[in-house]
Amino acid sequence: MAGGLLISLYIYDELSYDKMFPDAEQIYRLNADIKFGGAENKVAVVPAPMADVLVNDFPQVEATTRFRTIGSTLLKKSGTIRNVKLTGTTYADPSFLDFFGIDLLLGDKATVLKDPNMVVLTKSAAEKFFSIDEAVGQTLIFDSGDTFTVSAVIDDLPRNSLLSDYTLFIAMAGYADAKIPNWGTHNYNTFVKLSPLSESADFEEGLPYIVDTYVLTWAQTVFPGMTKEQFDASGNYIRYSTIPLTDIHLHSHRKGEMNANNSIQNIYILSFIALFLIVLASVNFMNLSTAGSLKRAKEVGIRKTLGSNRSTLIGQFLTESGLISFASLLAALGLTLLLMPYFNDLSNKQLSIPFLEPYFWLTIIVATVILGLLSGSYPAFFLSRFAPIKVLSGSGSSAVGGGKLRNGLVVFQFAISVFLIVATLVVYGQLQFIQQKDLGYKKEQVLILNDVYALGAKSNLLKKKITELPQVSNATLSAYFPTPSSRSDNSFFEEGISDQEKALSMQTWDVDHDYVSTFNLDIIAGRDFDYKRSADSSAMLINEATLKVLGISAEEVLGKRFSSNMLETDHEYYTVIGVINDFHFESLRESITPLSLVIGKNPGSLAIKLNAGDFPQAIAQIEATWTQLAPALPFNYYFMDASFNDTYQSDQRLGRLFVIFTVLSILVACLGLFGLAAFNAEKRTKEIGIRKVMGASVGQISFKLSIDFLKLVGLAVLISLPLGWYAMNKWLEDFSYKIEISWWVLALAAFLAVGIALATISYQSIKAALTNPVNSLRSE
Structure with missing residues (x-):
């Protein structure tokens, strides 16, 4: 029962996600299924103008709100030097507070996030900079140098919600991309609240209208003369759909999720385990009760001889099993209290027994009564049917029976x-x-140093100084590394081709010249980037998965030129100079997709390949170098293999x-055996x-x-x-x-x-x- 109670508390927490928000049953998120350029993507984000269209063109929609997640941010209080890193940063529409029924601790909801350069902080985030009472009206300087004003403070968001990881909300009004009517990029988590009398199925039936009216009209500016029939005939598609807010945590596993989700399959598995535990224990009780019936046969015979009827005996035996169940419940509650800290550590939860909740007591008492009745029912009916004359005459085991049932229960248990x-x-x-x-690359002994972009022009100097350290074998600057993170595809077109059915969808990573050597990637054909060749600033490396989409060999692709800037008259072309091996840059749940590497100016982070040896000493030397060049910035790092493990x-x-x-289930089964x-x-x-x-x-x-x-x-x-x-x-x-x-x-x-x-x-x-x-x- 203790095991079943622990699992039940875990499942209850998982099923409770996002149900605390008012009108949660009327809230839905927009999804997109996209096939374009040889790639099929299922994403949890839609174009920026989608929200306005939904409000204006769909009468079922009461309200919308959007988020544009940007990860972490470095910022400092005006007048101070030291930066603080906040994770969970997102641009947000001002409507998100009313939309999710989030109350303010401080601030005026009428003006929150209305103007550019306004932010909302959670309580824990605000406390890193100011006294809470003084937070509203204070200014923060971001790593970009921009100054933002704190317009409100909200309480920390519930752990069992899709907003749990977010601490900083920036006014969407200050984000230029949010105002552009671009239907080709999908970057915004968009939520709709339907009116109480509306059906989500009716709303979803109208979503193809958006594709026909807005998306294809926009696409025709990129591909002049393209018709809907041509788009459909190409096999490409864009399909919008919805998912209830309360289903996201367990039923959605798309690119662009706002939070790490669990799987309903895991809940089913744990539910079965909890049920199995209780059933196995009940089977033990039934088995041992019927097996021990020989010892109680004479008791039953004497009671019947003295006038007890069968219903009285059944009541006695059911009462006994019920008392055993309630005694077990008390022991289980004590054991659960004892084990809860270890279980929370194991499951990454903050569970507790809700002693003050009447529904909790009602549920476990009813469950215990049912358990007592079920586990005691067969023994009660079995024992109460003994014939007094047989059991008192010494017929023994032949009068008792029950062997076939016990055998069946043993089979069931095992x-x-x-x-x-x-x-x-x-x-x-x-x-x-x-x-x-x-994985196609070497993740061992690779240390990732975060927030290097904040050094600006000093990032290359940092790389140079760190590379000179004795325990560092190589280093590379990039915003992208081969561990799962938030990334998006770009549509590329070969030089001389602009038909949408010939598009190539692939990710593009900005890297430097040492990227391939740092991660030990293999060059299948062609060559790596070369410092001595200035033309490599417009060169490109692609992976083997790209060749499969193009349908050509590694040798044939060398020298071909591709561009993704189809909206601009002066296209920027990249020349393919090499093909690298396929390596896993997403979870192993996902197939390897097309990827290109180009020389970029966005350093992001620094990946440092360490030699075997004293890692703490090497980290101390790296930190000293960092502090020398960036004394106002926090020193944040992680090892790549640890990041890989976090994915799973x-x-x-x-x-x-x-x-x-x-092990517990087997132990219970063995106790019975x-x-x-x-x-x-x-x-x-x-x-x-x-x-x-x-x-x-x-x-x-x-x-x-x-x-x-x-x-x-x-x-x-x-x-x-x-x-x-x-x-x-x-x-x-x-x-x-x-x-x-x-x-x-x-x-x-x-x-x-x-x-x-x-x-x-x-x-x-x-x-x-x-x-x-x-x-x-x-x-x-």
């Missing part, structure tokens, strides 16, 4: 256990595969939860004594006592292995790169189940076989 063993082995195997897979944190947490609760083995040995005491007198060895008797149970475990294995194989193959479908479930995984699961069962049974079997036959046969 089928669940074997299923969980298979699931645990597959999850563990996939996580190991992720850790060990060749939810999977790793799921794996750990799997292991823990699988241990009790049944003890009962079986006691029931066959005289048989064992006679066999020993007749010359049977300890091994023969132990085998005889164990084989019946092992047959049941074997049947459970045969039932559960196909189910486990099917279920885990469905789970692996989420990964583009995954393991195959080999036969040995299923064999290992079967071996473990049989081994655990044999170890559980053998103690009682050997103990019974070693009993002196004189003691077994001398008394009735």
Whole structure:
């Protein structure tokens, strides 16, 4: 019950996401499915002008709001030198406060974010700069040098909401891109609130109107003469859809999400584990109650002889099981309190038992009553039907029966256990595969130094000084690294081609000349960037995935020129000088997509390749160099392999939860099997004594006592292995790169189940076989 309670609190928290906002059931987010330039993208963002169109053209829409996430920001209080880094920065429409029902701690909602250069801070963010009471009206200087005024302070946003990571909201009025009617770029998380009488399905049916009326009209300015029929015939498409706000956390896994989401599959898995735990415990109770019925048979016979009717006996036995359930509940609550800090650390939550919530007590009391009735029902009806004349005349076990049910329940228990063993082995195997897979680049011993862009012209000097340190082998400046982050595609066109069906969609990363060598990327064809060639400022490296879309070889692509500035009359062309190997720059759930590297002027961060040795000393030297050049900026760094692992944190947490609760489930099943083995040995005491007198060895008797149970475990294995194989193959479908479930995984699961069962049974079997036959046969 403690395990079930912990999992239930976790699931309740996951299902509660974003339900705290007023009118949450009327709020939807716009999504876009886009196929263009050979790439198919599912994104959680739409064009900037979408919000206004929805309000003006759709009568069902009551309100809209937009966010344009920009990551982290360096800023300082006016009159100070030291910068502070705030994560979770976004541009926001002023309507977002009323839209989500967010109250102000300080400020005037009528003027918040109305003008450019206004910001809203959360309480914890504001406290890093000022006293809360004095925050409104204060000015902050951003890393760009722009000055912003604090217009309001809000409370920290709920952890179980899509806004939980955000601490700084900047007025959208100051963001020029938000005012441009560009339907070709998708960068804005856009939410709509529908009127109470509106149906989301009716609203969604009207969304193709936006594509036909606005998107294609805009596209015709880029591709003059293009018709809707030509666009459709090319196989390209743009489809807009909606998702309820309360479904985003568990049902949305798109590019451009505002927060890291979980998966409803994980909730289903944990729900089944919690249910299995409770069911296994109930099965134990039923099994041991019916197995122990021989000891209570005479009690039932005497009670019936003295006038007790069957309903009275059923009431007695159900009351006993109910009392046991409530005693277990009290123990489970204490155990849950004890384990909660460890569980929170494991699950990355801040859960607590809601003792003051009436619904919590109502739920667990009702659940405990139901559990007591279900687990005690069969034993109650089974025991109450004994015929007094049979049980009092000494018919013994033949009057008791129930063996077939007990056998069935043992099969059920171990089928669940074997299923969980298979699931645990597959999850563990996939996580190991992720850790060990060749990613196409070297992530080990690479330290990423953040916020280098804030140094401006000094960024190259910083790189030079750090590269001279003895433990640094190489370094590269870039805004993009091969770990998952927020990125977008650009549409490229080969020189001389402007037809939309010939577009090439790929990401473009600004890098420097040392990028390829720092990450040990392989040049498949052509050459790397060269400092000595000034023309490389307009050169481009592409990956192998780009070749597949173009349908040409690595040698054929060299020298071809591509441009993405189709809206400008003077196109900037990049010449392909080399092809690099495919490397994984997204999660292994995603396939490798087209990518290009160009020499850029946006340094972003510095990746530093360290030699093996004393890392703390190397970091100290790097920090000293940083402090020398940027004394007002915070020193922030991380190791790339740690960032890679963070990508799979939810999977790793799921794996750990799997292991823990699988072990617990197996333990519960083994407790029941241990009790049944003890009962079986006691029931066959005289048989064992006679066999020993007749010359049977300890091994023969132990085998005889164990084989019946092992047959049941074997049947459970045969039932559960196909189910486990099917279920885990469905789970692996989420990964583009995954393991195959080999036969040995299923064999290992079967071996473990049989081994655990044999170890559980053998103690009682050997103990019974070693009993002196004189003691077994001398008394009735």
